Amino acid sequence: RSLRRGAFKQPRVHCIKHHEFIAVFFHQPTFCSVCREFVWGLNKQGYKCKQCNAAIHKKCIDKIIGKCTGTAANSRDTMFQKERFKIDMPHRFKTYNYRGPTFCDHCGSLLWGLYKQGLKCEDCGMNVHSYCQTKVANLCGINQRLLAEALHQVSIVCIDNGKAVLPTPMTQIAIPSMPPRVHLTLDHLVWIKVLGKGSFGKVLLAELKGKGQYFAVKALKKDVVLMDDDVECTMVEKRVLALAWENPFLTHLYATLQSKEHLFFVMEYLNGGDLMFHIQDKGRFNTARGNACFLPSGRFHCVPVSLHRDLKLDNVMLDKDGHIKIADFGMCRENVFGESKATTFCGTPDYIAPEILLGLKYTFSVDWWSFGVLVYEMLIGQSPFQGDDEEELFEAIRTEFPHYPRWISKEAKSLLEQLFERDPCRRLGVIGKIREHPFFKSINWTALERREVEPPFRPKVKSASDYSNFDREFLSEKPRLSHGDKNLIESMDQNAFAGFSFVNPKLMTLIRK
The missing domain is CATH 3.30.200.20 (Phosphorylase Kinase; domain 1)
Structure with a gap:
């Protein structure tokens, strides 16, 4: 039986100098390891490295000079940078008794205890926890913020007889907007x-x-x-x-x-509710009713170069006449075309495509996989992949094949098998025209797009404000x-x-x- 499950998204990782920074809400006073200023509160949310625990402001992320000691301390790239910039100044830490509240200059949090709370560098005065000592970069006496600003000035590009010009900034397409004449409150x-x-x-x-x-x-x-x-x-x-x-x-x-x-x-x-409500109410749809709900899927990439990434029964809505509309674009990703691909691990567990689970870069193929799960649930009344927990579920998605009941039509089975192709480059929707699949042979697509096709299923709606089709x-x-x-x-x-x-x-x- 299909159940409602919420979507999730892993935190975005910002890779800078081999650091793996993720956005963090600090629940206690914390100081930035770059500028040494206070970072706390929702308006001063910062980043924390997953590997070395360095805490920084968001605004300071481009001022990081030292490479992460948790991932690349002995890498060839790190050694090259040391030779190139000669930035290899080890600290000389010694145990220290602090007489007042003091914060770690690496992770930003308080040095706890009554005595010997942490370590202090004899040369530059840096204060750190004992467990942070091995994670501190060899930048003794170096002000990362000032050095970063100096390197930024050096990066100015010189062209046309020595004229200095700054690199052209990235631009984004903005939606033309005018001040609303009516202010909605x-x-x-x-x-x-x-x-x-x-x-x-x-x-x-x-x-x-x-x-x-x-x-x-x-x-x-x-x-x-x-x-x-x-x-x-x-x-x-x-x-x-x-x-x-x-x-x-x-x-x-x-x-x-x-x-x-x-x-x-x-x-x-x-007010017709979502497909999950009707699947839970009816168990499964017959092919005729299912066809009507599947059809708009041929157009669910209606916004150019955008991924939905959370196509599921809960996000497919019915109007009072039974026509379908896609909802909830909270997981959407813009500008996916050419070599630009997505990498974020996100979605609703039952609908996540194998390429996402494998950590590969992906494109529209993931939406076609999710569409296959949606079709399977509507025709058969349960999820195609099972597991007692997320780990088992994800393993099933990566390695197992769905069960197809005997009574399912060969056209429906063929459609599902092609949508559940684990190679995203060979998946139906990515290659081939899904509208030409035999499962949709009776559909007049032109009439459908004009909403001239009478839906075989019409939800029971008493009035414009009727909410009986919701949980x-x-x-x-x-x-x-x-x-x-x-x-x-x-x-x-x-x-x-x-x-x-x-x-x-x-x-x-x-x-x-």
Whole structure:
């Protein structure tokens, strides 16, 4: 039986000088090992190396000079750098009794104890824990921040008769935007029901006050977004949905707004529920009903060069007429084309493609694998790969083959076998035209894209505000926003979410009415 499982994403690793930095929320006072300044609070979130535990500000990541002692102390590359720059100044550490609170200049945390709390370098005065001594780079007496700034000046490129020009900065494609004529606020919305819930926050049913218009509002907690280093992912989701307004197979975004504690995506309300709800209710779909739900999959890469990376039953929604729309682009990755590939380990366990599990670079092939899992669940009523825990599940995905019941059609089996091809370069969707597969032989694709095909399954919907097609465990909760620690909220850097707010012209029209 198919069950709801949340998606996850491994922390993004920033590889600098062989360090493996990941974003960390420091729960205790910590100091940056580069600039020696305080790093604490949501607005001063920093990085910590997985190998040597060095703590730094995000702003100081490009000022790292010393290579990570945990991964490359004796590598040929390290030896080359030592010869090239002659940066090999060992510290002379000795046990020291500190009379007042002192912090480690490497990991940034407090030196605990009443006496002999740590080690102090006799030459440069660096203070470290005894367990940090072997992880400290040989940079005695060297100010990493100042040296990094000096090296940056040296890196200025000289061309055209000695004229100095800075290297051209990377640019990003920005969505043209104009200041909204109507300012949408939470005062415009009335919360009605909780439709879904996760570690990210909640999805609530809301009414546009006095207008009789209903929306599904995804509310993200800002502190969670910052602590998980997901600010850019949230911005990507907003950009993808804003660009995809005209696509009939994607959930439409009406607005994004923010409060001091939350980010809000105001989406169209699809009161037919998601496929997971209907699979759990019906067990499995017959081929006719399944076909109607599979069809938009041929267009789920509707936003150019974007990966979804979390295609699953929970994220395929039905409108009141039974038409399908893809939702939740929180795992989306932009600009995947040519040699540009993704590397992040993310997704929902049952749907993760083998190339992700193997740590390979990947592209659209992972979405076609997830689509295969979705098709299997809809036709057979259970997941194709089983395991008592994630380790067993991932092993099954890498090595085992799904079981196909006798009653399944040969066309459906052929489709699934080609989607479960473990070589991503040979997987259906990556090669071949999935629309031409015999499983879809009865489909008029042109009529489908014009929404002229009558869905064989229509959910029971009584009104525009009907929420009967959503899980009761969520509907029973009070429709209200949860609040975090006030001190943490006050410490947040609200500038991190600059440019998030957006209002679609169609919503402006609704508000004016």
